[in-house]
Amino acid sequence: MNDWNAMTDAEFRKEVRQFFEAEYPEELRHLPHRPKFAEIEHWHRKLHAKGWVAPAWPAEYGGMGLNAAKLLIFYEEQQRWGVNRGRDMGVQMVGPLIIKFGTQEQKDYWLPRILSCEDIWCQGYSEPGAGSDLANLRTRAEIDGDEFVINGQKIWTTMAHDATHIFMLVRTNPDAPKKQQGISFLLAPMDQSGVDVRTITTLSGETEFCEVFFDNARTPRANLVGELNKGWTMAKALLSFERIFIGSPSLAQNALGQLESFARGRGAFDDPVFRDRFAQAALDVEDHAALYARFADQLKRGETLGADVSMLKIWVTECFQRITELMIEAAGPDGGTIGPLQVGNISVDVLASFYKARPTTIYGGSNEIQRNILSKAVLGLPG
Amino acid sequence: MLSSEQDDLRLLRESARMLFERAGGSGRARKLRDAGGDFDPEMVRELAEAGVFGVAVPEDNGGLGMGLAAGGIIAGEVGRVIAPEPVVLTIGLSLGLLRRLCPDHPKVPQLISGETVLAVAWQERGPGGAPADATCRYAGGKLTGAKAWVVGAAGSQGFLVVAQGDDGQVLVLVEANADGFVINKRAQADGSSLGELSFSGTPAAELASGRAVQDALAEAVVDATALAAAELVGLSERAFEITLDYIKTREQFDKPIGSFQVIQHRAVDLHVMCEVAQAGVGEALAQMDGETDPKIRARLASRAKARAVTAAKKLTRDAIQLHGAVGYTDEFDVGLYLNRALVLSAWLGDDAYHRRLWFEAREEEGAAQ
Ligand SMILES: Cc1cc2nc3c(=O)[nH]c(=O)nc-3n(C[C@H](O)[C@H](O)[C@H](O)COP(=O)(O)OP(=O)(O)OC[C@H]3O[C@@H](n4cnc5c(N)ncnc54)[C@H](O)[C@@H]3O)c2cc1C
Numbered sequence: 113m114n115d116w117n118a119m120t121d122a123e124f125r126k127e128v129r130q131f132f133e134a135e136y137p138e139e140l141r142h143l144p145h146r147p148k149f150a151e152i153e154h155w156h157r158k159l160h161a162k163g164w165v166a167p168a169w170p171a172e173y174g175g176m177g178l179n180a181a182k183l184l185i186f187y188e189e190q191q192r193w194g195v196n197r198g199r200d201m202g203v204q205m206v207g208p209l210i211i212k213f214g215t216q217e218q219k220d221y222w223l224p225r226i227l228s229c230e231d232i233w234c235q236g237y238s239e240p241g242a243g244s245d246l247a248n249l250r251t252r253a254e255i256d257g258d259e260f261v262i263n264g265q266k267i268w269t270t271m272a273h274d275a276t277h278i279f280m281l282v283r284t285n286p287d288a289p290k291k292q293q294g295i296s297f298l299l300a301p302m303d304q305s306g307v308d309v310r311t312i313t314t315l316s317g318e319t320e321f322c323e324v325f326f327d328n329a330r331t332p333r334a335n336l337v338g339e340l341n342k343g344w345t346m347a348k349a350l351l352s353f354e355r356i357f358i359g360s361p362s363l364a365q366n367a368l369g370q371l372e373s374f375a376r377g378r379g380a381f382d383d384p385v386f387r388d389r390f391a392q393a394a395l396d397v398e399d400h401a402a403l404y405a406r407f408a409d410q411l412k413r414g415e416t417l418g419a420d421v422s423m424l425k426i427w428v429t430e431c432f433q434r435i436t437e438l439m440i441e442a443a444g445p446d447g448g449t450i451g452p453l454q455v456g457n458i459s460v461d462v463l464a465s466f467y468k469a470r471p472t473t474i475y476g477g478s479n480e481i482q483r484n485i486l487s488k489a490v491l492g493l494p495g
Numbered sequence: 496m497l498s499s500e501q502d503d504l505r506l507l508r509e510s511a512r513m514l515f516e517r518a519g520g521s522g523r524a525r526k527l528r529d530a531g532g533d534f535d536p537e538m539v540r541e542l543a544e545a546g547v548f549g550v551a552v553p554e555d556n557g558g559l560g561m562g563l564a565a566g567g568i569i570a571g572e573v574g575r576v577i578a579p580e581p582v583v584l585t586i587g588l589s590l591g592l593l594r595r596l597c598p599d600h601p602k603v604p605q606l607i608s609g610e611t612v613l614a615v616a617w618q619e620r621g622p623g624g625a626p627a628d629a630t631c632r633y634a635g636g637k638l639t640g641a642k643a644w645v646v647g648a649a650g651s652q653g654f655l656v657v658a659q660g661d662d663g664q665v666l667v668l669v670e671a672n673a674d675g676f677v678i679n680k681r682a683q684a685d686g687s688s689l690g691e692l693s694f695s696g697t698p699a700a701e702l703a704s705g706r707a708v709q710d711a712l713a714e715a716v717v718d719a720t721a722l723a724a725a726e727l728v729g730l731s732e733r734a735f736e737i738t739l740d741y742i743k744t745r746e747q748f749d750k751p752i753g754s755f756q757v758i759q760h761r762a763v764d765l766h767v768m769c770e771v772a773q774a775g776v777g778e779a780l781a782q783m784d785g786e787t788d789p790k791i792r793a794r795l796a797s798r799a800k801a802r803a804v805t806a807a808k809k810l811t812r813d814a815i816q817l818h819g820a821v822g823y824t825d826e827f828d829v830g831l832y833l834n835r836a837l838v839l840s841a842w843l844g845d846d847a848y849h850r851r852l853w854f855e856a857r858e859e860e861g862a863a864q
Pocket of ligand 1: 239321
């Protein structure tokens, strides 16, 4: 068993980098779409054999047990090499919740299956009437003997059509005085007659997310995680690390690198106006990275992050969008063309980047919601 | 755990802040402006006692040897109270030149101790003009010609002038009361002035000559640019605090205006811009301290100034808007911050100018690799 945290940051980075560079399949680098599991299965096997599927989990549960600093390095290297995150909702979201709030039986049963991807998870939070106002969710789960009976609808469920299980927030007490109070966290199998999945085609023409309908679907009572009606606080408890991850500079940095090679190949830098806008975007990325480093240092010192970490997401996602606009601008008459554009010996899929940038300001708490949070929790502005 | 270096910087920040607060904060800046726009020589001496001017001068030459990042911290505090004292001018330009060209000259300790203030005159045709185009000539102990955009000309005891000598450039010292020397003052938005100097056979003492003058000047300008960026960040930070207080207390429609979502989101954007500027400019200055290649240092300074001006523009303009009509009066302090930001933004190149330099430097580094 390796004690990764005892290594220096540089040693650890080197080790991670070497593994990715040697083992990650070339054809999967910087995938422009979200892969189905079958597409990345051979890579997942390697990762699993190495014991690297769950970098953040404690070692006793089969994780790498990385501290926050090492974890950031791991993700930085992953993104630097264009390593796909794979179908990681189990590892990123359900696993940590079970580890923190689950029973011993739940841990013994689910955690190994998450690591091996025997179970593949999707996240069932959003509903047609519950987006930013997530606590407004209506999907009901009622106790019937040893089971919960589920009725309702989830939407925007990423990769539900390629998942075996769904973890969901459901309403278990419709009469609770506050809507946050009657919500529970439930695990359910997808492969049953009461669950109907319909894919939704995105703007870019991919089928990345779905609607999931529940019509008297069933799941064992043992699949309730944590206490009944305490799902809301549990789900919120998980957000802290995700908030810095979603604000990391890598998406914007990668896009900027692409923009630069593309613009150079296209001669866009001959135009002083374009040069200036490129410089603006590049400086926006550089200065964001400086701000990100401050938060990362906080984590490294073992401090917990405050609500102010939201500013990273606001800045970097909007910056990412501006960069992809510049790619379209540099593409000129090809700015509406689907698929990779060839310039010299590189090819850049301008529209794929553009589409990828759009939802970053919507999911993970929309940027407007992040601004609401900052204005109240950080600036102390009233009501 | 913070390193001891970070601890030193924190202490430096705290003592500079206390000194300025005790002296009256931004209210002092208003009084000085109303009294004619000069800085306060007494304050210069107090700052000197706190070690402010020698902060970036090596210890062997009587300074603190703490580097540019420390200078930036002080400049940030100057910006917070929009103090008119020539802090960036002295740390960055006058001492920046002398410590590089003639560190043993008696003016060095005088500048560090605040006994004297020297303005620096090198430009004749704007920040883009190459020093080699200079027409102001020095020969046989006399200076003839003109210089412009001289900051701090009004209260200085003397001038460091970069001129054309017989063999390339020279740095000379001109006393403020020298014969054949006229200063024309152009009023600036913040109450300070820019000097236009004309010399006709003015007596001057040569301090240095040759290629070294050009190099030292370039580096001093780079330092001053980075420090001006730090000053703008401090200014922006304080302009934001004033605005945040205002929107929490000003009521309309029976509520604090800070309860309206549009105002809240604008306030958040200002806050985020401020934080990005602080982080970016702080990082740039810290990296400059660890870097010896003048070209890379210049690129970092341009990064800092580009960000700082962008931030200060947004912060000070929006601050006025969020104050409503009182923001348009001379009575409220935010206006002082706007006016100071106008002056500091224009000095040594604005954001567009520095983005261009930054881009060109980056291209050059890329091509060299
Ligand atoms: C690509 C993608 C993948 C996703 N994957 C999943 C998934 O796997 N599982 C899952 O559960 N969900 C998923 N989501 C859903 C996502 O969490 C929601 O889209 C998000 O919470 C916003 O909800 P909404 O789309 O209903 O927008 P709404 O909440 O209706 O918002 C519409 C607009 O109104 C603004 N707005 C709303 N409330 C306020 C307010 N109080 N103040 C100011 N502005 C406000 C929003 O910012 C937005 O601009 C995904 C979304 C996307 C785009």
